[in-house]
Amino acid sequence: MKTILVAGGAGYIGSHMVVHLIENGYNVIVADNLSTGHRAAVKDAPLYVGDIRDAAFLDRIFSENSIDGVINFAACSLVGESVKKPLKYYANNVMGSVSMLDAMRRHGVDKIVFSSTAATYGEPEKQPIEEGDRTEPTNPYGATKLAIEEMLKWSSEAYGIRYAALRYFNAAGAAPEHGIGEDHAPETHLIPIVLQAALGKRSHIGIFGQDYPTPDGTCIRDYIHVKDLARAHHLALEHLENGGESGVFNLGSGTGYSVKEIVDSARRITGRPIPAKIEPRRPGDPSTLIAANKKAEAVLGFKPQYDLDVILADAWAWHSGHPDGFGDRA
Ligand code: UDP
Numbered sequence: 001m002k003t004i005l006v007a008g009g010a011g012y013i014g015s016h017m018v019v020h021l022i023e024n025g026y027n028v029i030v031a032d033n034l035s036t037g038h039r040a041a042v043k044d045a046p047l048y049v050g051d052i053r054d055a056a057f058l059d060r061i062f063s064e065n066s067i068d069g070v071i072n073f074a075a076c077s078l079v080g081e082s083v084k085k086p087l088k089y090y091a092n093n094v095m096g097s098v099s100m101l102d103a104m105r106r107h108g109v110d111k112i113v114f115s116s117t118a119a120t121y122g123e124p125e126k127q128p129i130e131e132g133d134r135t136e137p138t139n140p141y142g143a144t145k146l147a148i149e150e151m152l153k154w155s156s157e158a159y160g161i162r163y164a165a166l167r168y169f170n171a172a173g174a175a176p177e178h179g180i181g182e183d184h185a186p187e188t189h190l191i192p193i194v195l196q197a198a199l200g201k202r203s204h205i206g207i208f209g210q211d212y213p214t215p216d217g218t219c220i221r222d223y224i225h226v227k228d229l230a231r232a233h234h235l236a237l238e239h240l241e242n243g244g245e246s247g248v249f250n251l252g253s254g255t256g257y258s259v260k261e262i263v264d265s266a267r268r269i270t271g272r273p274i275p276a277k278i279e280p281r282r283p284g285d286p287s288t289l290i291a292a293n294k295k296a297e298a299v300l301g302f303k304p305q306y307d308l309d310v311i312l313a314d315a316w317a318w319h320s321g322h323p324d325g326f327g328d329r330a
Pocket of ligand 1: 079170191206207208209219220221
């Protein structure tokens with residue numbers, strides 16, 4: 001049985017990864033500092049609580065377990081916060097990955113699947129966005145992820161560590177059958193906020209701008225189910241296990257929905273009215289982000305299975321069943 005270290009495994013995407021790997025016969029070890037993750041999101045795997053920047057912490061994990069590969073979700077991931085606190089993002093994201101790669105090198109672990117982001121592209125030159133398109137991040141969050149991608153490339157050449165860097169578009173949905181879903185504080189993402197408005201926990205959803213150059217004037221994004229994301233990481237891991245080449249892959253559905261379309265679909269799925277108000281644009285939001293997803297399909301064999309209705313239905317099942325998330329906030 002292979003053993004995988006999932007760093008950030010108590011977080012939103014990481015916790016879905018842990019469940020997926022266990023279901024697929026892997027032994028899973030979780031490392032998380034619980035700064036934004038939830039202990040209750042880690043159901044059936046040992047949890048090491050600590051910071052991946054701490055070399056002694058990683059040495060303990062790699063010595064106590066025979067780790068075959070690493071999936072690293074441990075990072076700060078709020079675009080707006082990154083603009084206000086760039087050093088926090090460089091310190092946490094870049095230094096965390098330096099520390100993880102160095103521990104892998106010391107302990108002879110040679111495979112890593114890394115959480116990257118569509119924010120590495122910045123303002124796209126065309127749609128859908130391909131992996132070889134220009135990368136000019138417009139915020140520190142995207143810049144730190146791009147810096148780590150570069151570091152992976154050089155580490156791969158120098159130390160023989162092979163990697164898959166997965167550039168997510170908009171992760172959404174939940175796995176209500178496993179009692180896990182999205183729980184951020186503060187919540188900034190569209191779908192959870194829309195569903196909180198459906199639950200009456202917010203008075204309305206504010207739509208950030210309706211003067212974008214899109215058919216209904218609101219921003220278009222490419223939403224991908226978190227369970228599809230987990231499966232894509234598994235396929236990327238298998239690709240590396242089978243000796244496949246390192247690379248960067250978009251993970252998206254290839255289909256875009258506007259903010260208004262999301263709100264309308266959420267009204268239909270929940271049967272709730274969901275009041276909406278037009279508000280000013282949010283600084284730094286590109287008008288449209290849609291993934292070209294053929295490379296992941298061709299190289300990893302990955303094709304998303306779940307459409308927007310399933311994403312919204314699963315997210316709704318989680319939020320309506322857990323209106324206070326994991327219920328672990330003071
Ligand atoms: N959005 C919105 N109201 C909100 C939160 C988000 O109109 O309360 C919009 C946001 O401007 C963007 C889209 O919804 O166009 C998706 O935003 P989110 O923060 O979920 O993801 P991002 O694309 O920024 O990673």
